Amino acid sequence: MSGTGPSVGHPQQWARRGADVPTPPSSTYRLQLRPEFDFAAAADTADYLRLLGTGAAYASPMLAAASGSTHGYDVVDPTRAAPALGGERARRELSARLREVGLGLVVDIVPNHMSIADPAANQWWWDVLLHGRQSRYARCFDIDWSAGPLLVPVLGDDGDDGAGALGTLTIADDCITYYEHRFPIAEGTYEPGDNPLEVLERQHYRLVSWRRGDSELNYRRFFDVTTLAAVRVEDPGVLEATHGEVLRWALDGDVQGIRVDHPDGLSDPGEYTRRLRALFPGWIVLEKILAPGETLPASWPVDGSTGYDALREVCGVFVDDTGQGRLTLLAEGLGVPTDFTEVETECRRAVATTVLAAEVARIAALVPGVEPDRARGAVAELLGAFEVYRSYLPEGEQDWARAIARSAERRPDLAGALAVVDEGVRADPGGELARRIQQTSGMVIAKGTEDTAFYRYSRFIALNEVGGSPDRFGVTVPEFHAAAAAREASWPRSMTTLSTHDTKRSEDVRARLAVLAEVPGEFAEAVRGWTGRAGLSEPTLDLLAWQTLVGAWPIDADRLRGYLEKAAKEAKLRTSWVDPDPAFEKEVAAWPDRVLGDAGLSAEVAAFVDRVRGPGWSNALGQKLVQLLMPGVPDVYQGTELWDLSLVDPDNRRLVDYDLRRGLLERLDGGWRPPVDETGAAKLHVVATALRLRRARELTGYRPLPASGPAARHCLAFARGADQGVVVVATRLPVGLAAAGGWRDTVVPLPSGKGEWTNLLTGRTVPPTSTAGFTTAPLADVLADYPVALLMRA
Structure with missing residues (x-):
């Protein structure tokens, strides 16, 4: 904790060890580690990830976390690999396995906070409770010591501000105990037989009602989570203590990149990035939410963000802005x-x-x-x-x-x-x-x-995504091209993504929901009828529920119930986490069975989903190919190489069936060209083809390729590569395209140069034509098999 001298990861140590400076990966594949999917299980995916075309495994936090953690963001000890995931030995074996197959490793780190839910599990926090501001770890946490003893909001409250709970305190094993909670007793403050309340008054902390956490807390926390205490990494000694273990892994050649969680919570994010860069020369991306038009400060020595800005742009360009009016009228009519x-x-x-x-x-x-x-x-x-x-x-x-x-x-x-x-x-x-x-x-x-x-x-929840702007109804093609060109010019190594562990719904749910903007009248008529028969009494949740049902169909009652209960409490209209309304929550909990158990109603929902499923698949393939080949380093969230209709966490952290994916990938490598159907194999084909291309060929530059002809607005196309030898073509607004008669004689321009063009997704040569000195390709031919095409010039 001294903060003096060259620390682990210092550039002098990199030079002295002869360690190679890591380069950015060609792509990443996000793995959600948990006790059921530990370091050993992650190592077992290495062969598959390599065959898929991945450049690096991108793992959720790997340090020791709170007992039972399913995500790893509640770190209790930053100095060791998570025992629940297999510990240091299994971590080393994972790193060795990834290196063996030629994959890098990107590690997610949590510099802003640590878990204090179980004080005994976090020895730093335990020492602070024990010794107060004299603790050697007091500098680690952002505590307002001038406000008096440290408040610990843990007591139950029956409207008495926790007074009744205080009466249940006991002393056992030299600790103050409250049910399963244990708190330390400072030396010299307790004699056998002392009243627990009197002993508590002699400590450097006070146990108070959980309700006081929002109003009187005297330590900074992560958002409103009182069990996550903020860490002062602005202190060089604290930075070294919290980052030393991960930097040691990096120095050993085990870490190619670092993803930094929640930098906005730090005292000075810019200074933090400069210090981190001085310690780690590899790829660094920040989980920074950027508003439309906002970029990371140019003075920050990082490679970019984790890609919510790209998510907004990619998903938005597949939304039909002409549907805004009718969806707005639907919401207004329902009281939303x-x-x-x-x-x-x-x-x-x-x-x-x-x-x-x-x-x-x-x-x-x-x-x-x-x-x-x-x-x-x-x-x-x-x-x-x-x-x-x-x-x-x-x-x-x-x-x-x-x-x-x-x-x-x-x-x-x-x-x-x-x-x-x-x-x-x-x-x-x-x-x-x-x-x-x-x-x-x-x-x-x-x-x-x-x-x-x-x-x-809840007017149109396809736009309600982290980093999104629900008031901006989609993204135009020129806006998308401008944003992509700007990313290539300024942040070419920034991560791009479509799904993360924090997204409100998966990319394929959003892709299907985007179709609603093309059929707003049909959807409005359906929702009005459904609501009249089985609507929820709170209008905003009602409209959100019908969209969720359509977007995630088929979905069982338990999954839907869990999502709606969370949505109702987050909205804080009729119930909330803090002030629940049991009657309304009972109504919400009964809704999935009520709807799914009504044969006629569920049949109508299924019929409507049949109407939008195919166009949704088209959107899903389009946005995936675009995201994987646009400027930036693309990330694939675990399992989303097949259709994935997940909702917000924990739904999106379900275990992935890798055996199924291996089997399908083997068939693809055997020459199978799958149809676009419910198996999702077509998406796996797109993902593998694009990732393998990214790994084999450096793609620089960005050139928009505007289509011409009667269906030009339905095409999004661009060229990549120094020679512009890679062309991406995607269908947008597929319902409108079909209604207008298809592509007809619409063409896409191809960059000039020698060599014939091949569609890597079909293996077929693209027949170019020359018009007025320009080379073009007919979209009816290019997109005859799939709604997307990946063209490469020999």
């Missing part, structure tokens, strides 16, 4: 709000004043000369007014100024207090007031927008 700005503002304000009230109060206390209630009101309003998740001062001065202006416009009664906040931040952009506002704005926006508004604003 359609003004996204209004919904979002309300949700952010609610989050700032309730679940994140403790963070707001801590910031407000730093505002001088303003009455506390007004300071809290001004801070809460400001935190929800940013157009981006976080402003990075001084670089983000315009983002800051716009947020101040929007806050004052919305709440003119708080203009004076906002002016004081503005003056304080501008006077000291690196000070505590500025720093804490920046750290907290992302929390308010994520909780208010992603985790609340996205469940309330």
